[in-house]
Amino acid sequence: MPFExxxxxxxxxTIQLMKTREPNFNNLLKILKNEKPDRPTIFEFAITGxxxxxxxxxxxxxxxxxxxxxxxxxSAHKNLGYDFCCGMGSKFGFPTPKHEKGAxxxxxxxxxxxxxxxxxxxxxxxxxxxxxxxxxxxxxxDGMGMIVRSPGGVLEVLTELFGFEELCYxxxxxxxxxxxxxxxxGTRMVKYFEICxxxxxxxxxxxxxxxxxxxxxxxxxxxxxELIIPWHKKIVEACHKQGKPxxxxxxxxxxxxxxxxxxxxxxxxxxxxxxxxxxxxALERWGDRMPMLGGIDMDFLCRKSPEEIRxxxxxxxxxxxxxxxxxLGSGNSIPDYMPYENFxxxxxxxxxx
Amino acid sequence: xxxxxxxxxxxxxGKRKDVGTLVQEQVNAGAKPDELLNESMIPAMREVxxxxxxxxxxxxxxxxxxxxxxxxxxxxxxxxxxxxxxPKGKVAIGTVKGDLHDIGKNLVVMMLKGAGYxxxxxxxxxxxEKYEEAVKNGAQVLLLSALLTTTMPAxxxxxxxxxxxxxxxxxxxxxxxxxxxxxxxxxxQGYGRDANDAVKVVERVxxx
Numbered sequence: 001m002p003f004e005x006x007x008x009x010x011x012x013x014t015i016q017l018m019k020t021r022e023p024n025f026n027n028l029l030k031i032l033k034n035e036k037p038d039r040p041t042i043f044e045f046a047i048t049g050x051x052x053x054x055x056x057x058x059x060x061x062x063x064x065x066x067x068x069x070x071x072x073x074x075s076a077h078k079n080l081g082y083d084f085c086c087g088m089g090s091k092f093g094f095p096t097p098k099h100e101k102g103a104x105x106x107x108x109x110x111x112x113x114x115x116x117x118x119x120x121x122x123x124x125x126x127x128x129x130x131x132x133x134x135x136x137x138x139x140x141x142d143g144m145g146m147i148v149r150s151p152g153g154v155l156e157v158l159t160e161l162f163g164f165e166e167l168c169y170x171x172x173x174x175x176x177x178x179x180x181x182x183x184x185x186g187t188r189m190v191k192y193f194e195i196c197x198x199x200x201x202x203x204x205x206x207x208x209x210x211x212x213x214x215x216x217x218x219x220x221x222x223x224x225x226e227l228i229i230p231w232h233k234k235i236v237e238a239c240h241k242q243g244k245p246x247x248x249x250x251x252x253x254x255x256x257x258x259x260x261x262x263x264x265x266x267x268x269x270x271x272x273x274x275x276x277x278x279x280x281x282a283l284e285r286w287g288d289r290m291p292m293l294g295g296i297d298m299d300f301l302c303r304k305s306p307e308e309i310r311x312x313x314x315x316x317x318x319x320x321x322x323x324x325x326x327x328l329g330s331g332n333s334i335p336d337y338m339p340y341e342n343f344x345x346x347x348x349x350x351x352x353x
Numbered sequence: 354x355x356x357x358x359x360x361x362x363x364x365x366x367g368k369r370k371d372v373g374t375l376v377q378e379q380v381n382a383g384a385k386p387d388e389l390l391n392e393s394m395i396p397a398m399r400e401v402x403x404x405x406x407x408x409x410x411x412x413x414x415x416x417x418x419x420x421x422x423x424x425x426x427x428x429x430x431x432x433x434x435x436x437x438x439x440p441k442g443k444v445a446i447g448t449v450k451g452d453l454h455d456i457g458k459n460l461v462v463m464m465l466k467g468a469g470y471x472x473x474x475x476x477x478x479x480x481x482e483k484y485e486e487a488v489k490n491g492a493q494v495l496l497l498s499a500l501l502t503t504t505m506p507a508x509x510x511x512x513x514x515x516x517x518x519x520x521x522x523x524x525x526x527x528x529x530x531x532x533x534x535x536x537x538x539x540x541x542q543g544y545g546r547d548a549n550d551a552v553k554v555v556e557r558v559x560x561x
Contacts, residue, residue, distance in 0.1 A: 164456050165416060165456075165459065167413075168412070168413035168416045168417065169416070169417070169420065171413060172367060172413075172417050213412065213456075213457075213529075214529045215408075215546070215547050216405075216408055216411055216412065217411060218411075218412065219411065219412075219413055220410070220411035220413060220414065221411075223411075223413065256408070273529075275529065275530075298502065299502050299530050302502050303502070337502075337503050
């Protein structure tokens with residue numbers, strides 16, 4: 001999306017609405033307790049730089065460090081009407097393979113772990129060796145909070161290290177190799193969350209770990225329970241030990257493990273697709289026990305008219321107006337191929353409520 | 354011959370070594386390879402596909418079963434060729450231009466092979482010309498895969514391109530954002546909801 005197009009609408013009333021909205025992070029915290037926020041609240045965990053850049057205050061120097069403490073990103077989030085800025089806690093990451101650049105990435109093959117030797121020879125970094133002081137020093141606009149997200153998720157990293165098909169074979173053939181790999185991923189992921197959650201300025205954490213395809217979970221529910229969920233449990237416990245809520249972002253059809261997600265103690269679920277589980281259905285089935293964030297299907301947001309998007313957003317807010325436990329947003333994220341007027345149409349319903 | 358329970362169950366459970374051993378034993382004992390394939394091996398993969406559609410087995414189990422099936426096919430296929438037995442049909446499959454996702458496509462490949470088809474895997478990020486070449490090389494059905502809303506329009510481009518070249522293969526589409534409605538809209542003959550469904554749709558369009 002060209003910047004000029006967005007700049008051309010900066011006098012649009014929606015932009016003015018967004019800019020005059022006073023952030024209040026407590027609204028999100030109330031939602032995560034399954035309570036009613038003081039006003040409809042909007043949520044995204046990732047927004048394209050093309051939409052952030054024109055909305056940042058011109059006085060703030062442009063900076064593309066994806067940290068929630070980054071004043072440039074925080075300014076853009078505030079001006080778009082959000083109560084928080086979401087980003088990484090540090091530059092810590094896993095030794096996953098580099099994929100060829102393109103519009104998308106295939107994960108069926110291209111892994112780098114084939115055996116114990118290749119696993120151990122990877123350049124494993126430790127989260128405690130990275131800098132998190134920027135989070136402590138963060139000066140955000142009044143009322144805003146920080147959400148720190150993970151560098152991928154336990155299953156996502158495991159899949160990237162093996163390649164999906166090889167992973168499936170190795171789970172059957174070499175369970176000890178899988179166990180050792182998960183230990184190396186999981187201990188680091190837990191440590192990362194422990195560090196971030198212990199920083200007073202960090203308000204909420206988010207673990208991003210896709211578990212589902214369109215028609216089923218990626219691994220079987222029993223494999224998820226045996227291999228992946230125990231690590232999620234440790235991550236949730238690490239956050240809760242510091243009194244911090246933690247959100248699960250996980251894509252795909254997860255019906256069969258929703259009870260597990262609720263039992264894990266995650267404070268909200270993010271990511272929904274109409275082809276897998278519609279947000280409206282998820283709210284009806286599990287909303288009384290699990291706050292939900294976002295949910296308007298990406299394809300719907302990209303291809304429907306602003307009027308249709310407004311109607312759906314309004315219904316979602318009406319559905320949750322009495323009970324709370326819901327923030328309006330996309331089913332996944334705001335990429336630059338999403339028409340800007342559609343993104344605005346969705347958020348404007350909350351801003352004008 | 355009746356269904357060979359050992360081979361049938363070994364494929365379903367993904368026991369590839371057992372499948373190889375059992376199929377070889379049967380061949381050595383004089384079993385007809387086409388009967389082994391049609392009465393024990395293909396029904397086993399069909400059963401896996403049905404269980405997958407009912408969410409009773411998941412993608413990893415399907416991959417393991419397909420790998421076990423492949424261990425039997427390695428033994429069976431040369432024998433079928435030697436006897437002049439043809440596959441059920443020739444199909445080609447590829448992920449469309451701009452899209453690098455291949456988990457779904459690969460599953461469909463495995464299921465189609467397991468159903469007795471000759472499958473030409475065109476890979477990912479396929480330009481129109483690659484599909485054209487496959488049709489000219491005898492593919493009766495083309496299967497197009499896309500994971501992204503942004504790459505899905507490339508399916509229509511393939512359909513339009515082939516029609517502009519005067520080629521009329523049966524075209525089936527599938528992938529996360531794809532719907533029957535979209536298949537109708539672009540003039541594809543079928544839409545596969547999942548890998549198991551894709552096999553049924555191939556059978557249907559070839560029978561039409």
